[in-house]
Amino acid sequence: MSTAGADRRIDYIEFNVADIAVSKAFYGAAFGWTFTDYGSSYCEFRDGRLSGGFTTLAPVSAAGGPLVILYADDLEETLARIETAGGQIAKPIFPFPGGRRFHFRDPDGYELAVWSSR
Numbered sequence: 001m002s003t004a005g006a007d008r009r010i011d012y013i014e015f016n017v018a019d020i021a022v023s024k025a026f027y028g029a030a031f032g033w034t035f036t037d038y039g040s041s042y043c044e045f046r047d048g049r050l051s052g053g054f055t056t057l058a059p060v061s062a063a064g065g066p067l068v069i070l071y072a073d074d075l076e077e078t079l080a081r082i083e084t085a086g087g088q089i090a091k092p093i094f095p096f097p098g099g100r101r102f103h104f105r106d107p108d109g110y111e112l113a114v115w116s117s118r
Contacts, residue, residue, distance in 0.1 A: 013052035013068060015110060016060050022107050023054045029085035030078075031070065062109035075100055075116040082114075 017023045020043045027033045027045060036044045043054045047070075072078035075093055082104050083089065090111050091103040101115035 010050070013050065015052070015054050015108070016058040017054045017056060017108050018060055019107075020054050020056060026085045026087065026107050030082045030087060060108045062105075062111070067103075067111065067113055069101070069113040069115055072114050072116050073118070075102065075114065075118065078114050079104075 015023065020037075020041075024035050024043060024045075028035070031047060033045045033047050035046075038044065041056045045052050045054065079089065079093065079102055087104045087106055089102060090105050091113075093100055093102045096115075099115055099117040101113050103111055103113045105111050
């Protein structure tokens, strides 16, 4: 893997999760992420642009930390996919400078957001 152009850029995001299979099912269904398992306690995900991991090696700590924000061309369709996959909407769609967004909680309680310029 090349690291050219990676200096001072977000490279990886890692979530401590209770159950890797549940996280894979949710993010696979809601966003189409792909996965590579590395044993029973670690799984790497790829969203097509960024990679990260799910691990059960530390306790889940969904409160605090930075807000991870994903982009969607169709905000309403993405919200529906998240609900169908088992996510909970924390803040319904609202306007903000530059577009619209909503917040959701994944099965472990992590709050993330999705935005669209449309």
